[in-house]
Each structure stands twice: as structure tokens, then as C-alpha cells.
Amino acid sequence: MPTKGTRSINLGKLTWLDIQDPEPRLLHKIAQEHGFHELDIEDCLSDNQRSKIDEYDDYLFIILHIAYYDKRKQRVISEEIDIFIKNNMLITVHWGSIKPLTDLFDKAKSSAALRKEIMSHGSGFLLYEVIDHLYSSAFPMLDTIERNLTSLERDVFSLNQKRDMLKDILNLKKNIIGFRRIIAPQRSVIAQIEHKNKKFLPHTLEIYFDDVVDKIEKIWSTLENLKELVESLQDTNESIISHTTNNVIKILTVFSVVMLPLTFLTGLYGMNVSLPAAESNSVFMVIVVIMVVTVASMLGFFRYKRWI
Structure with a gap:
């Protein structure tokens, strides 16, 4: 019987096991059943592990991070996903609910058509679908940041603007820098996955993971542009403040x-x-x-x- 926070989907021989808020006893049991290294289990039970990919004879252990905007704290934070992949098995481990991952799992659970689409080509293709879905969720966040930046730019140049813009600009700049800090390590990890040659990661999947690499690079280049824009906006705002002060x-x-x-x-x-x-x-x-x-x-x- 699955424990609380543990769900699974099966299609043929392939199983996707999703574990939320893992219990040590459960992970150690899974490690014994599938031959996972104890150090990987320790990484799953620890917070804030660095993004990486560890290769073993019959499985890969991957740690990824995605960006998430916490509305209560009004800042971008990192969410960690630990992934075990082997032939006919994909295990995702995470603390708390990760919306893009949960959405994909729920849709695959309820839709036979989607389940067949993402799980009928083996665990490697399922890994691609999971990673692609995780990082596709970054684009709405980028759109929101761009809209906020455009709004701030309009306010900064507004002659009737009486509000102090510095706090808003610095908060947006902090979120962009935090977003970049999260995405930067993912670039090398995803690039490594693209060139792994395993039974469950055949060469035919390279074109799919290359698409994910392109997506990551697009996110990175967009963040670079946003960083330059917000820094220019900060300089402009400081110049306007200085000019106003000089006039006074x-x-x-x-x-x-x-x-x-x-x-x-x-x-x-x-x-x-x-x-x-x-x-x-x-x-x-x-x-x-x-x-x-x-x-x-x-x-x-x-x-x-x-x-x-």
C-alpha cells in the first residue's frame, strides 16, 4: 500500500512513483528494492542540495531546482526535485507540493490519452516530459516580471509620479537575480542528461533533451536581458532623483x-x-x-x- 504522500501511475511495465514529503524509512526501503546508493537517499532527505547528476550502472540520480514565486514573501524561491530514473521506473521526490509536477501527475492519472502519450515510450521519454513541464512553468513568471518592469519604467518616467520607486525596483532586481541564481546550475545538468547513453536514455531522445536545453538557454537569455533592463532603470531612477534634488x-x-x-x-x-x-x-x-x-x-x- 502506498504511504501518505506517495502516488504511482503504471502503464505496461513502466511505473512513475511520486513521493511528497518523504519518510526516511520509505526511502531506505525503496533504495534496498532498487539498489539505490545510500548517499542519494541522504540527498533526498536533506534540504538545499546542489543541482547535479550522478551516474550509476543501472540508474541515474538527478537533482534539479525550479523557480517559484512566493506571493506571501513577494520573492522568488527555489524548489528542489530529486529524480531516480532506471529502466521501467521513474521516481520523483520533493518536499511540499510543486505545482507543475503535481499538475502533470494529476493529468496523467486522470487522462488515459495523456498517460499513454508520456509513458508509452519508456522512462527516458517520461523524464523528458517531466523536465520539459517543470521548466515550461518559468515562462509565465518571466512574462509577469516583464510586465512589472514595464509598469515600473512607465512610473519612473511619469512626471506626476510621487511614489518612491527605489524599493519596487530593488525588489524586482532581487527577484531577477534570485531567478538567475536558480537557473544557472540547471543549464549544465540538463546538458549532461542530453548526452547520457543508457538503455533507458537512447540516442533517439537527444533531440528531445536538446529542445529542453534550448528552453533553458532561452530562459537564461531572457533573465540576462531583464537584469540589464532593471539595472538601467535603477540608474535612470537615481539620475531623476539626483536631478530633482539638484533643482530643489x-x-x-x-x-x-x-x-x-x-x-x-x-x-x-x-x-x-x-x-x-x-x-x-x-x-x-x-x-x-x-x-x-x-x-x-x-x-x-x-x-x-x-x-x-
Whole structure:
């Protein structure tokens, strides 16, 4: 009887066993039945193993990672899938539900046509279908990132935008960098699978795995472009902030310079000493006129110099 979190699909001699949240006792039992190395079982029970492919006489052990966007944390995280493949057997091991893998398994379980399509050509072709489905799920995420980047770009260049864009830009940049960090090791692992020559991985499958390699490279090149775009957007945003700050400082400087002669005049006639015309009834209006003329002259001069 399958244990909780363990499901299987059979077609002819081929079995696909999917294990979610594996129990050590179950994995050790499977290892004894199929001759899997104990180190591979330890890798399955450990978190955050590096992507790799280990080759044995009658099976391959593969560790892959895919990117997943955690809406609660608002960041891209890595999900690990451990795969054992041998003749007539494919075993996928993972912690938690991995949506693209679960979707494919559920559809194959419920649809005889799909089950026949992906499982009637041996475990090697089933491996191709699983990997292809896993990394096809990256493209909707890339589309979302591109839309967010376009929206940020529009906001950055909007003259009426009052929101501080730096936090949003840095968050998007962090997700792109995290996405790249996840995808980078997968490129070499998938390329190695393409050239493995096993009974369950015949040369006829090379063209299929070559398609997956192309898909991985397309994801990588898209991430490279997105990284360059978000860095350019960050530089542009910083330039706009710097330009705005300089304008504010310039205006404040103009006000300070304009106020200097006014402060001098008011301070001069505010002293408790006898000054020329200080007792005249018209001295106030004269000082006001002088101040207005001074301000107008200075502003006119600044305007002529295009400082304001």
C-alpha cells in the first residue's frame, strides 16, 4: 500500500512513483528494492542540495531546482526535485507540493490519452516530459516580471509620479537575480542528461533533451536581458532623483541669495542707533521699494543667466 504522500501511475511495465514529503524509512526501503546508493537517499532527505547528476550502472540520480514565486514573501524561491530514473521506473521526490509536477501527475492519472502519450515510450521519454513541464512553468513568471518592469519604467518616467520607486525596483532586481541564481546550475545538468547513453536514455531522445536545453538557454537569455533592463532603470531612477534634488537645492539657494540683501536692510534699520532718514515718515516705503527692486533685479539676473 502506498504511504501518505506517495502516488504511482503504471502503464505496461513502466511505473512513475511520486513521493511528497518523504519518510526516511520509505526511502531506505525503496533504495534496498532498487539498489539505490545510500548517499542519494541522504540527498533526498536533506534540504538545499546542489543541482547535479550522478551516474550509476543501472540508474541515474538527478537533482534539479525550479523557480517559484512566493506571493506571501513577494520573492522568488527555489524548489528542489530529486529524480531516480532506471529502466521501467521513474521516481520523483520533493518536499511540499510543486505545482507543475503535481499538475502533470494529476493529468496523467486522470487522462488515459495523456498517460499513454508520456509513458508509452519508456522512462527516458517520461523524464523528458517531466523536465520539459517543470521548466515550461518559468515562462509565465518571466512574462509577469516583464510586465512589472514595464509598469515600473512607465512610473519612473511619469512626471506626476510621487511614489518612491527605489524599493519596487530593488525588489524586482532581487527577484531577477534570485531567478538567475536558480537557473544557472540547471543549464549544465540538463546538458549532461542530453548526452547520457543508457538503455533507458537512447540516442533517439537527444533531440528531445536538446529542445529542453534550448528552453533553458532561452530562459537564461531572457533573465540576462531583464537584469540589464532593471539595472538601467535603477540608474535612470537615481539620475531623476539626483536631478530633482539638484533643482530643489538650486531653488533654495536662490531664495537664500535673494533674502541676503533684504536681511541686511532690515537688520541695518533695526539697530538701536541713529541712521540717516530714520526719523522720516517715508523711510518705510523707501526701504520697501528698495527691497522690491533688489528682489526683482536679482531674479531678472538669475533668469537672464538661466539659473532659474
